[in-house]
Amino acid sequence: MKIFNDKEDLKKYISHLKTQNLKIGFVPTMGALHKGHLSLIERARKDNDIVVVSIFINPTQFDNKNDLNKYPKTLSEDIKLLKNIDCDILFNPSVKEIYSENVDAINFDFEGIENEMEGKFREGHFNGVATVVKLLFEIVTPNSAYFGQKDFQQLQIIKKLIIKEKLNIKIIGCPIFREKDGLAMSSRNVRLNKKERKAAPNIFKVLNEARKKILFGEKVKNVNKFVEEEFKNDPILNLEYFLICNEKSLKVAEELKDSENFRAFIAVYAGEVRLIDNISLKN
Numbered sequence: 001m002k003i004f005n006d007k008e009d010l011k012k013y014i015s016h017l018k019t020q021n022l023k024i025g026f027v028p029t030m031g032a033l034h035k036g037h038l039s040l041i042e043r044a045r046k047d048n049d050i051v052v053v054s055i056f057i058n059p060t061q062f063d064n065k066n067d068l069n070k071y072p073k074t075l076s077e078d079i080k081l082l083k084n085i086d087c088d089i090l091f092n093p094s095v096k097e098i099y100s101e102n103v104d105a106i107n108f109d110f111e112g113i114e115n116e117m118e119g120k121f122r123e124g125h126f127n128g129v130a131t132v133v134k135l136l137f138e139i140v141t142p143n144s145a146y147f148g149q150k151d152f153q154q155l156q157i158i159k160k161l162i163i164k165e166k167l168n169i170k171i172i173g174c175p176i177f178r179e180k181d182g183l184a185m186s187s188r189n190v191r192l193n194k195k196e197r198k199a200a201p202n203i204f205k206v207l208n209e210a211r212k213k214i215l216f217g218e219k220v221k222n223v224n225k226f227v228e229e230e231f232k233n234d235p236i237l238n239l240e241y242f243l244i245c246n247e248k249s250l251k252v253a254e255e256l257k258d259s260e261n262f263r264a265f266i267a268v269y270a271g272e273v274r275l276i277d278n279i280s281l282k283n
């Protein structure tokens with residue numbers, strides 16, 4: 001595996017690969033790699049000749065300094081995992097390499113989807129995400145890029161970014177990879193203490209129960225109430241939001257129509273750690 005810190009070196013290497021007509025798959029990450037990340041890399045491995053993974057903790061997508069500072073960093077273990085999974089290139093730039101002196105996000109207009117859910121609760125988050133992904137795409141110039149449905153809103157934002165910026169990159173959404181007990185894998189899970197870790201699978205359990213209720217024809221407002229009640233007396237998990245939204249517009253739905261697809265989205269605090277998850281409401 002080749003490791004690059006310098007974007008110009010990586011650009012040169014990639015343009016050399018492109019002269020050989022090799023297909024490039026790209027998986028952007030913030031590191032502290034787990035099996036969820038590895039599932040994206042495996043998919044990229046299947047579809048492409050060359051797999052590029054980036055590890056970059058992007059400061060412009062954090063609205064909370066504490067969250068940024070405490071973001072787990074496990075670079076040497078990440079490198080071992082990447083070598084094992086047959087990754088070809090790791091791009092691990094510094095903040096200066098990506099942003100030069102200007103650590104600022106571009107202001108994007110994604111027709112409102114950036115202001116729903118995560119956008120509401122994490123100010124400027126998606127401007128930060130779209131800025132770094134745009135910069136990384138310019139450096140890596142992949143044929144395809146792989147994103148997890150775990151961050152479903154992010155996946156929709158990236159699809160919009162591709163259209164807005166007229167980029168010729170195929171965006172592939174990959175399923176959520178879970179622990180055996182249902183907890184969605186996340187780099188943040190290592191920050192959970194024993195009690196929090198034990199309580200956390202309840203997030204997916206409640207999501208599943210909400211899904212069943214919807215499929216049995218329960219009204220959205222009753223399902224919302226059910227979820228709120230489930231967390232009300234939980235001494236460890238604090239519900240930030242539970243929303244049922246249209247998959248495309250991400251607008252909150254009050255009623256579900258058969259002709260559209262809907263998803264339930266949830267954000268929960270376990271102590272200081274913010275966890276998100278979502279589930280399709282398709283039959």
Ligand code: AMP
Nearest residue numbers: 029030031036147148150151176177185
């Ligand atoms: P992150 O390092 O958290 O920024 O995530 C990098 C990529 O991995 C994003 O596209 C995430 O959606 C994806 N990802 C994170 N956790 C999971 C998971 N449990 N299952 C599938 N994809 C994931």
